[in-house]
Amino acid sequence: MFSMQTVRSPSSKTRCRKALDRLVEAGLRRTDFRRKLFALLVESEPYALSVEEIRNHPLAERPDAVTVYRNVEALMRIGLLDCVTDEKGRSRYRLNETQGPQLKIACRDCHATLVHSSPMLPELESVARALGYTGLNSRWEITGYCEDCAEKRS
Numbered sequence: 001m002f003s004m005q006t007v008r009s010p011s012s013k014t015r016c017r018k019a020l021d022r023l024v025e026a027g028l029r030r031t032d033f034r035r036k037l038f039a040l041l042v043e044s045e046p047y048a049l050s051v052e053e054i055r056n057h058p059l060a061e062r063p064d065a066v067t068v069y070r071n072v073e074a075l076m077r078i079g080l081l082d083c084v085t086d087e088k089g090r091s092r093y094r095l096n097e098t099q100g101p102q103l104k105i106a107c108r109d110c111h112a113t114l115v116h117s118s119p120m121l122p123e124l125e126s127v128a129r130a131l132g133y134t135g136l137n138s139r140w141e142i143t144g145y146c147e148d149c150a151e152k153r154s
């Protein structure tokens, strides 16, 4: 199910480099921790990670919780990270590489998260535009069970 996306997407290195470029464009520094964070988020795809999982990831080299929270906050603010809330109400993060409207589809069991830029999304945004809204930013989320998890549950 995820393989198609993997084949089409650019290499992890290119994606991390682009994320670092976007950092600089947004006026943030390329720190060693941010570099590692991008690499581990890309490596963990399609799974979105909690702060705890980021801290325990071997690539992160045990950063303290404050470092992780501060960075996650700063990166969310510039739209470089995306947050998905799992069924326990815990925030999970993934690298966000799309700029336009997007639809997130997340698994409630394994937290695999896919992003679609469905052609229906601009149409949905036009509803807000027709009401006179500008500067639109839309993120839709659907949760359910992925094929693997649904199989395990049955």
Ligand SMILES: [Zn+2]
Pocket (backbone or CB within 6 Å): 107, 108, 109, 110, 111, 112, 145, 146, 147, 148, 149, 150
């Ligand atoms: Zn799943």
